[in-house]
Structure formats: C-alpha cells, structure tokens
Amino acid sequence: MQPIIEVKNYTKKYGDFTAVDNVSFDVEEGSIFAFLGPNGAGKSTTINTLCTMMEKTAGTLWIDGKDVSTEKDAVREVIGVVFQSQTLDEKMTVSENLNMHCVFYKVPKHEVKQRIHFVLNLVDLLHWQNKRVSSLSGGMKRRVEIARALLHYPKVLFLDEPTTGLDPQTRNRMWEYITRLQKEKILRSF
Ligand SMILES: Nc1ncnc2c1ncn2[C@@H]1O[C@H](COP(=O)(O)OP(=O)(O)OP(=O)(O)O)[C@@H](O)[C@H]1O
Numbered sequence: 001m002q003p004i005i006e007v008k009n010y011t012k013k014y015g016d017f018t019a020v021d022n023v024s025f026d027v028e029e030g031s032i033f034a035f036l037g038p039n040g041a042g043k044s045t046t047i048n049t050l051c052t053m054m055e056k057t058a059g060t061l062w063i064d065g066k067d068v069s070t071e072k073d074a075v076r077e078v079i080g081v082v083f084q085s086q087t088l089d090e091k092m093t094v095s096e097n098l099n100m101h102c103v104f105y106k107v108p109k110h111e112v113k114q115r116i117h118f119v120l121n122l123v124d125l126l127h128w129q130n131k132r133v134s135s136l137s138g139g140m141k142r143r144v145e146i147a148r149a150l151l152h153y154p155k156v157l158f159l160d161e162p163t164t165g166l167d168p169q170t171r172n173r174m175w176e177y178i179t180r181l182q183k184e185k186i187l188r189s190f
Contacts, residue, residue, distance in 0.1 A: 004029040010059035080149030084160040095129040105152040119147035139170035
C-alpha cells in the first residue's frame with residue numbers, strides 16, 4: 001500500500017542556513033508518527049512545508065499521492081493542522097470558531113451542525129459549545145483546536161507540539177484523545 005506521507009531528500013534552507021538537510025521518510029496510513037528532536041532540529045519547518053505553508057528548497061513531498069509543492073489545494077483538503085501556537089478567536093464562542101472553519105473549508109451548510117456536534121463530542125466538549133473561548137482552560141482550548149482540525153474530515157492530522165504549556169495530567173489526557181482518533185478510526189482514510 002502507498003504510504004499516506006512520502007518525503008524524499010527534503011532540504012530546507014533559510015538563506016545560507018540549512019535548517020533541514022536531505023531528510024527522507026514514509027508514514028503508513030492509520031499510524032501515529034512522531035518527530036522527536038531538540039529545539040531548532042527542524043520539526044516545525046518540516047511540518048510547515050508538508051502543510052503547504054512553506055516552500056521546500058529541494059526534494060519531493062507527497063501526501064495521499066499529491067505533490068505538496070504543485071497540488072497545494074488538493075493537499076489542504078486532506079490535512080488538518082493544529083499549530084504550535086494557539087489560533088482560536090478568544091472573543092468568539094467555541095461553536096462560532098468551528099463555524100468559521102466550516103465556512104473556510106466549504107463544508108455543506110446542511111452538515112455543519114452535525115459535524116460540530118460530532119467533533120465536540122469526540123473531545124468531550126459538547127457542553128461548552130456556547131462558551132467564549134477565553135473562558136476555557138489551556139487544555140480545553142487545545143481540544144477545541146483538535147476538534148476544529150477534524151471538521152472537514154481530513155485524512156491526515158498534523159499536531160505541532162499539541163501539549164506545550166499543559167500540566168502533566170492534561171498532557172496525558174490529550175494523548176488519550178489523540179490515540180482515540182486512531183483507535184476509533186476517525187480520520188477519513190482508515
Ligand atoms: N523563518 C526563519 N528564518 C530563519 N531561520 C529560521 C526560520 N524559521 C526557523 N529557522 C531556523 O531553522 C531551524 C529549525 O527551526 P524549527 O522551528 O523548524 O525547529 P524545531 O525543531 O521545530 O524547534 P522547536 O522545538 O524549538 O519548535 C532553527 O535553527 C531556527 O532558528
């Protein structure tokens with residue numbers, strides 16, 4: 001079976017500085033794959049290139065058989081992303097944030113309510129949908145971000161340090177949510 005992510009000889013330079021040097025790896029469909037490395041190793045750079053947010057310097061990167069450099073729109077349709085820094089609108093409610101994402105991703109209007117219900121239920125935040133994001137704890141905000149990233153039913157979910165800044169207990173729960181996505185085959189490709 002073709003890997004869901006294929007990276008061959010990926011290199012990224014910022015000017016003369018080589019941040020990622022000739023990296024190759026494959027990720028199998030249905031797996032959880034983690035990059036481990038010290039600060040500055042190039043993890044975010046690689047994720048940002050895979051998410052079509054940054055151009056590569058050399059190499060080839062495919063997601064679901066689509067070229068990350070030349071088929072950006074097709075790649076964006078099949079990925080969900082939770083960025084390192086929080087990107088929710090604090091002044092809006094949880095469901096308003098999720099609604100906005102549905103608009104950006106052109107989720108059919110008649111499916112929006114049902115999808116928001118599904119993803120919030122998944123992260124145990126159904127009863128918080130009408131609360132302002134500013135009233136949520138750090139762990140809850142992360143869970144909203146995971147829920148939001150799943151709204152357009154991606155095949156691949158990118159998480160850039162999803163537990164940064166959380167206490168150990170909340171961190172463990174976060175990983176429970178993430179392994180649940182895998183076990184319950186939530187992502188579209190399973
Ligand atoms: N826009 C940029 N311009 C110049 N150098 C950059 C830029 N972004 C990142 N770098 C450098 O590239 C290297 C890789 O950074 P990157 O953020 O990808 O690492 P990381 O492994 O994700 O680190 P962290 O764990 O701190 O998030 C670092 O040395 C960083 O300083």
